């Protein structure tokens with residue numbers, strides 16, 4: 508078990524024992540214009556979906572360091588302030604390893620948005636997200652972001668990666684255990 512995993516803080520004994528692989532997911536916000544930067548994934552897992560920027564946390568870095576690194580690799584932006592806003596746990600049918608995704612909002616950043624091999628960035632109105640081209644869970648928890656609430660979400664998905672068979676989503680006062 509990765510010592511950085513926070514899964515043991517989630518009260519769900521069935522799944523606490525599972526191995527969790529750590530990921531980050533960062534959403535750069537342009538608050539003045541009510542916009543968020545998403546990227547169209549050009550290859551690999553989640554190909555052709557819009558999402559925030561992120562990926563696997565490497566063994567040598569903290570989760571927050573991984574978030575900053577993936578953001579710059581995939582969008583060109585260097586985050587100068589980030590806020591941890593959510594924790595997502597994904598359990599795919601027939602996969603013994605759960606995905607543990609640490610979600611961040613980047614309120615300030617430097618640099619210029621660039622397209623990478625992996626992502627094509629595009630700004631969207633925060634109230635008009637392209638949910639039909641995003642992961643099925645995104646439309647469930649994005650309202651928490653809009654309300655400024657921190658959240659924990661557990662989603663069980665079929666092997667088709669599209670069908671949610673069970674979910675447990677709730678607001679939390681703090682993600683201080685992260």
Ligand SMILES: CNc1ncnc2c1ncn2[C@@H]1O[C@H](COP(=O)(O)OP(=O)(O)OP(=O)(O)O)[C@@H](O)[C@H]1O
Pocket residue numbers: 530531532551552553558559560561562563564597606608642643644645664
């Ligand atoms: C199931 N519902 C989901 N809803 C919202 N976001 C999801 C997600 N499932 C995966 N994600 C995100 O997708 C990225 C995958 O990262 P992924 O490309 O696999 O990682 P990384 O860039 O390290 O991979 P390479 O091995 O270098 O290609 C990563 O941000 C992860 O949080």
